[in-house]
Amino acid sequence: MAGFLGQYEYQLDQKGRVSLPADYRRRVDDNRFVLLQWEPTHLTLFPMEAWAGVQTRMLELRRNDPAMSRLLRQITARAVEVEPDKQGRILIPARLKEAADLDGAVYLVGALDRIEIWDPARFDDAAPAPGDGSQELENAVYEIFG
């Protein structure tokens, strides 16, 4: 099965809820996610299945590494486990909403094994038109798609 794909523009309502695309919901069976911010630009929503791998890598990397341990603590402190309501919406805690500058319209972006939640302005700024990348990256893309 293909992973999460596409870019959807949805509304964040006054209670801080966003719908998940019905297509995404159909792809996960247990309806459990972990929402967190590990990049400054956006939030990331992991299905529980993908989260398991992340968690394993975190436990390994923080072993015997105090600096890494402190960094990961800051990330996990702001992470939440979320579950969509019967209408398929998840609640975004106020802290994370502010951290990612979300309000009003948001993009839900599929990134294969995870879903990203973006402020539309930030996402569009970050978008290189196809063909704008460096030569090195261009070549890598051809390595992927052949």
Add this chain to the structure above:
Amino acid sequence: MAGFLGQYEYQLDQKGRVSLPADYRRRVDDNRFVLLQWEPTHLTLFPMEAWAGVQTRMLELRRNDPAMSRLLRQITARAVEVEPDKQGRILIPARLKEAADLDGAVYLVGALDRIEIWDPARFDDAAPAPGDGSQELENAVYEIFG
């Protein structure tokens, strides 16, 4: 079985749908495709079987490489999983339609393991007459057809 071959001119109807050539449909059994834009000139339609390999390479290459991760995010955002309806048509999202400058007539072009969707004018412009390529490319052709 030979891969996808040929060039068909079809109509994009007012709802944004295109028929797939019946010949192509017979070549895939599960009727599931991924449609995306990874080259600026056209859209690419991967049968799920071919997509699986692409996705695996994407997951590998983006690990430990933030620049690649950003680039791939923009590509997966412009992708959709599509499934032909009972008439054998797929729906092309408005965003992709505009990105590839599609409207009215389109070409469906077979490229072995994938299908490309082109604006006819762009495709004809991009066509080199046989013999126009560099010497290096000429030689490569002889390596293939020998």
Add this chain to the structure above:
DNA sequence: CACTCTTACCCACTCTTCCCCACAATCACC
């Protein structure tokens, strides 16, 4: 215990999307 604030469930409305039926043209085959 009473009060407040947050969270979750439910109902209702609107709009899009997708499913299905129908026509027309083409091709294949007797």
Add this chain to the structure above:
DNA sequence: GGTGATTGTGGGGAAGAGTGGGTAAGAGTG
């Protein structure tokens, strides 16, 4: 050349999806 199946194209209607808000249950606080 007629006939029937297949294929591309168009459109109507029902189911589903996104959005908003009212109300009840729960957690935290004084």
